[in-house]
Each structure stands twice: as structure tokens, then as C-alpha cells.
Amino acid sequence: MNTEAKYCRDSRVVRTSRVFPNDVNNHNTLFGGRLMSDIDQIASISAARHSRGDCVTASMDSVDFLYPIRPTDSVCFESYVTWTGTSSMEVFVKIIAEELSTGECKIAATSLITFVALDKNNKPVRVPDVIPETKEEKRLHETAPERAKIRKMRKQQSREWATFLTSDYPWN
Numbered sequence: 001m002n003t004e005a006k007y008c009r010d011s012r013v014v015r016t017s018r019v020f021p022n023d024v025n026n027h028n029t030l031f032g033g034r035l036m037s038d039i040d041q042i043a044s045i046s047a048a049r050h051s052r053g054d055c056v057t058a059s060m061d062s063v064d065f066l067y068p069i070r071p072t073d074s075v076c077f078e079s080y081v082t083w084t085g086t087s088s089m090e091v092f093v094k095i096i097a098e099e100l101s102t103g104e105c106k107i108a109a110t111s112l113i114t115f116v117a118l119d120k121n122n123k124p125v126r127v128p129d130v131i132p133e134t135k136e137e138k139r140l141h142e143t144a145p146e147r148a149k150i151r152k153m154r155k156q157q158s159r160e161w162a163t164f165l166t167s168d169y170p171w172n
Contacts (some may be wrong), residue, residue: 005129008137010049011081042077043091047115053142054118061112065122073097083144087124
């Protein structure tokens, strides 16, 4: 495993697609679940580019829907690794909707996802540090330690909840 630091741009992935009728809900906007699936796919490529190994989604920290995406829009996904822990990577995904008839672009959603790099035995493996360059990358990188702290607290709370919750089938 190469643990030499890498630039955010080394993990950058960009994908643009159209919105088709089978992608929308009864409000004629893109299904949230469809968007989340696309976010996870593109973010996983950024994580793999950064670690150059297998990665698993550890948490979808946030998906903020800011502007509805319609069938008249194209959807551009941009993702890159913003920060790393020992084996974890925070990936930022920016979703830009472009009204194809006018060219007007808006940030439609943003997301932060955490991935963990794994070795051939499915054990966490060290990942390279990340070097931000742009103003956006630097801001995300600087604010990442606080988000990591919140993630750890939230995961602990989820574990506590899991001990309380029942795993019985609801129909029994």
C-alpha cells in the first residue's frame, strides 16, 4: 500500500447524466434513493482511486437535498477525498443540476460519505493522507476533524440503540 500523501484531485471523479422518466417520483423530481445510489457509486470510485484498494462504505454521513432535480436537467456528480484517518476516507460529493434549455446551473445536493480501505483479508488498511489545493478543498479538509468526531459519537449512539432494538420479525 502506497501511503505517500495524494492530492484531492488525484481522487476526483466527474460524471454527468440525464434524468429520465423512470428516474422521477410523483412530484416529477429525481428519486432521492436514486440520487443516493449514484452518490455512493461515484464516491466509491474516489475512495478506490485514493487508496488503490478495496473500500467499503462505512457511513453515508449526510445527503442534503438543496434543489429539486427535474427531467429537463442534466446531473453532474463531482467527488473527491477530502480527508483521511488511519484507514478511513471522507469523500465529498457535489451534485450540480443544469437546466438543459437555459444552461442555468445550481448546486442541487451535497453529500459526505465515509469509506474504509481493506486489505486482501478484509481488514482495515492504512490510507495516504490527502493534500487540498483549492479553496473548496481546503475548507472541507479544515472542517473534517470536527465531522469525524461527530461521526464517532453518532456511531456509538447507533451501537447503543442497536442493543435496545429488537430483531424480531414485525409480523410475529
